[in-house]
Amino acid sequence: MKVLMTYFEVFDILRREFSNVSLKTETIPIQEALDRICAKDIISSIDVPHFDKSTVDGYAIRCEKTFSANDENPAIFDLVGEVKTGEIPTFEIGEGQAARIFTGGHVPDGSNAVVMLENTIEEDGKLFVFRPVKPNENILKKGEDIKKGCIVIKKYQKLKAPQIGVLAAIGQKEVEVFSKLKVGIISTGDEIISQDQNLEGAKIYDVNSYTLFASCTEEYTVPKLYGIVKDDYNALQDMLSKAILENDIVLVSGGSSVGTYDNTLKAISSLENSKILVDGVSIKPGKPTIIAKVFDKAIFGLPGHPVSCLFIFKFFVKRLIDILLHQQDTSKKVLAKMKTNFSISSGRTEFVFVKLIYSDEIIAEPLYGKSGSINLLNNASGYIRVDSTKTGIKAGDIVEVTLL
Amino acid sequence: MKVLMTYFEVFDILRREFSNVSLKTETIPIQEALDRICAKDIISSIDVPHFDKSTVDGYAIRCEKTFSANDENPAIFDLVGEVKTGEIPTFEIGEGQAARIFTGGHVPDGSNAVVMLENTIEEDGKLFVFRPVKPNENILKKGEDIKKGCIVIKKYQKLKAPQIGVLAAIGQKEVEVFSKLKVGIISTGDEIISQDQNLEGAKIYDVNSYTLFASCTEEYTVPKLYGIVKDDYNALQDMLSKAILENDIVLVSGGSSVGTYDNTLKAISSLENSKILVDGVSIKPGKPTIIAKVFDKAIFGLPGHPVSCLFIFKFFVKRLIDILLHQQDTSKKVLAKMKTNFSISSGRTEFVFVKLIYSDEIIAEPLYGKSGSINLLNNASGYIRVDSTKTGIKAGDIVEVTLL
Known part of the structure; x- marks a missing residue:
């Protein structure tokens, strides 16, 4: 049995491989710069105010x-x-x-x-x-708010409304920011059909293309849908070659079954200059996660189950985006009290989706749902982590919930 | 001396006047629906999965x-x-x-x-x-995830990635959402110039147009800049008439000085079917806030100081947007320990900007800065509220910080 990596080993690898990738920049009007990342230190050329x-x-x-x-x-x-x-x-x-x-x-x-x-x-x-x-x-006093010659915004600082206000105050109409990362999205699976097609046989509608597209938008990247590829080595390899040329990150979901997983791994490995960094992770959900580096770009093989797929986006893909843009993890966390016991048995670190109930205190109710249930996520406020060394969590335990 | 409204009276008025305003809707592709508000209950026409x-x-x-x-x-x-x-x-x-x-x-x-x-x-x-x-x-089992005929997304539910996944799973390519609110933005003041102009005399660059534009974008509205209007009744009235026709909400900043405040109030009052709801609020910053209803639309007179202006956006304008779209206040709050004493003396409810320092515990350091300092906001993580009945907060007190 192959030894799976831990999730913190994966974080380390992502940091090591992608912290120093150089990114393109662009100059845009300040009012369009919300949530963009400043590409260089901004120095004020004036005193603010410039008079008493x-x-x-x-x-x-x-x-x-x-x-x-x-x-x-x-x-x-x-x-x-x-x-x-x-x-x-x-x-x-x-x-x-x-x-x-x-x-x-x-x-x-x-x-x-x-x-x-x-x-x-x-x-x-x-x-x-x-x-x-x-x-x-x-x-x-003259210069009391901002001194001429001072750095007002630092390289890698995220531009929110106050920072845009500072740029306006020093007379800047435009600002140089890192270009949005481009993300290509591919769904795979013989059973997957698009919403244009009739639901027949044992087909199911493509979900991951849309949850990934929305998640990419949420992280201020530019997603592009490449549609659905059958479980076929050559078709997948062709689509991957095209997508990796056009994007900084490529996400392939599906292919977690025996055989299709190997197929995805093989297709990713076959790309020029491809290096497989991660081939399975000791977590649940998300065990069949693949991560590869192709030149300075990244390919993720994500689980096909919608819940697992979206979780791995939030857990690993978002992390990579933060690393590339030199951002701290800004996930919001709250402490809550477990409503019921929850036992784990996978031997892996488990992530349990919970619904938060705000009463006098914050209660976390674990959500049960068979693997593959999309409606489970619809009701989830966030997730908690249960380390593989534990057997579960008890009712009344205080847990840290990462908000979705 | 006129009696100022409390901020909770203002909240009540906003709720009473704007909860039942009917909004336009539009139908858009599901992948573009992130953070949009669903305009009707969505009922699944299929079982998910539709087979065991x-x-x-x-x-x-x-x-x-x-x-x-x-x-x-x-x-x-x-x-x-x-x-x-x-x-x-x-x-x-x-x-x-x-x-x-x-x-x-x-x-x-x-x-x-x-x-x-x-x-x-x-x-x-x-x-x-x-x-x-x-x-x-x-x-x-067939229908175990989503049952045919069930409501999967409720009217007024915000669409995040999981909800978009649910729509995809039931085969919907498009979804009907409320149209984005349009917000017109006007800056006023004889001393305000645009970033295209030379900084001379005792002029200052327009800041509020840009912080408001960015804040509107952050709230998923469509902002439009109407530029800078001189402190002139007729010019302001003309611009207001134009902006209120083209938008759902109009924000006018500046004109907090004696005279210019009266001017703004008069210009807003002069519009057809205008009803002044709020004329000054017992808070600091933000005392000279004006709110009017014009037919089913809203006009805000916001303070000219960039810090006060942005705060009032987050405190009142965001609240109105939430009321119009039937959303709960989703401001994130954390508990923190005050680093130093902070005394208040205005007799009004004061909002104190703090910087959060994450060590073993979360420390809130109050930020001092003269009124009008934009750089103060640049460093602020959030704000705390000190009720008018108190004289201040002590070092070591646990305070609730609303994150910016």
């Missing part, structure tokens, strides 16, 4: 005069003008003078603080300030 | 003969054929007979179980079975 800016509506003053001000003894200033937002003031503020200013306004020379409107009364050209104002109060 | 299916590689048998089988006393069967996967067997299984079958194969008539390959030896046309096999073992 008021953060409130109020009055620009020299603040020293207010230090002993209170409700009974306001500090009194002469009103000398108003700062027009967006323009540089044409006047200076002297001792005992004040100028109206609004949020975002350019603090005039000579002043060193802005007192909030709420703490003042304006009357007959005079301004009464009823509380002490500290130096620089309500002023965002 | 083997879930393993092995042999179809009548199992009764194996009940006392063990390593020393195997049950012995005559091998009578092989089931070709995808085809209906042309033979029946009689007492004491067995047929080779592979995963996904059609269980032949007469047999009532499949014994796994691993538990057998085949020799000279005889099959030796070394353990008891139960009735229906390793068979997924």
Whole structure:
């Protein structure tokens, strides 16, 4: 009996083989860059703000005069003008003078603080300030938010709305990001038909093409469907050759039966410069997983069962995508209390799908379903891992659930 | 001083005014339906599987003969054929007979179980079975996964990869989903310029258009930028009239200063059939938030500060989108321990941005940054809520962090 790899051995291999693959980049408008990965350090060529800016509506003053001000003894200033937002003031503020200013306004020379409107009364050209104002109060100093010459976004940082805001703030219209990875998807099996065909005999509809396509989209890759290939060595080899040329990653699902598994393994091995990295993993589901490297590209042989296939995508293919793009695993995890016992017996590390029930505490209810049941996944919130050294989990145990 | 609404009053108003708005639907290919919302109950027109299916590689048998089988006393069967996967067997299984079958194969008539390959030896046309096999073992019965006539996906259910798999399994190529909401985005302010313009005087680059665009994309809506409008009543009113015609939701940011706020409020009020629902909220940041209903559409007046603007999107606009599409709030939350004290004094409910540090425990470090700092958000993992009745949070307190 062949010795199966553990899943952490597989993680190590993926890291070793794919961490240093160089990726293409492209330059795109910042508003289209959500969830893309920045391809180089971004350095600001300006100070933000590029002038001393008021953060409130109020009055620009020299603040020293207010230090002993209170409700009974306001500090009194002469009103000398108003700062027009967006323009540089044409006047200076002297001792005992004040100028109206609004949020975002350019603090005039000579002043060193802005007192909030709420703490003042304006009357007959005079301004009464009823509380002490500290130096620089309500002023965002030039470069205080972002300093010219500083790195604002790092290479490999994922661009979410705040990062896109930072790019906008420093005046960038475009950003260089890694190109989306291309993923080719092939379903195999004599029994698999497309949704265009009539369901007859012992055929079943192709599920994996669609769950994999959706999962690829979810990981911001560009999936392409190559359709269904019969359990035939030459047909599979032809399709693989075509798909690996056109993509960074190729996913072949099906062919987990004796014979068809060997067929898939042989077809993958036959490709030029193909190196089989993984040939079976000691996990359940997903034992018949194949991973190969072809030049700098990857081919996955995934189980045919829809549940196993989708799980292995989330467990291994997503991991590879993260490694290629230098991303941390961002799977969300929650702690939950097991509702019932769950025993395992495969001798492999088992992944158990659970439904989470949110009451006073979070309850994890294990989902039973025969292998091949797609509806099981439809009801699953996530999965828990039970190591092969254990015999199961007990009701009441606290388990870590990785959300799907 | 006007009385500000609480944020939960705002939630109530949004629910009351927008829960029953009817939305357009469209029919799209299932592989493009990721994260879309199903527009009607989906009923399966077939049984899945539509025949008794083997879930393993092995042999179809009548199992009764194996009940006392063990390593020393195997049950012995005559091998009578092989089931070709995808085809209906042309033979029946009689007492004491067995047929080779592979995963996904059609269980032949007469047999009532499949014994796994691993538990057998085949020799000279005889099959030796070394353990008891139960009735229906390793068979997924017709309709056991999905029953014909059952609802498999409910109206308003979000379509993730498993749901798309279910649609594929029942033979659906397309699915009717709610059309994406259209969101118009307007930035206002005399000081705001686009990234095409030169940064001069006391101008600043438009940030909110881009953070809002990205946030809309993240919520699966279709955003459209309407550019920058000066602080001018007529210009704003014109742009609002145009944008509300073309979209389901319009977001206007800026105009939080005295005067410009009133201007925005007036321009929104002036639209035909406009009803101001919210005019200021007792929260920080985000006090100058305006929400109006125009026919069945919504207009948000958002604060001009990029941090406040983005927060209010996530807090109120996202909530409206969820209400329109009948979705639960799916914000991820984690518990963390405060690193330092944080005091509040606004008299309003405050939202404090924190950076999460994952060590042995999860630590929340409050981020300080003057109002208007975009870089603050760049470093934030999420935010915590401090109710107006409190004076702050202490170091060591366990707080709930809503992830950004």
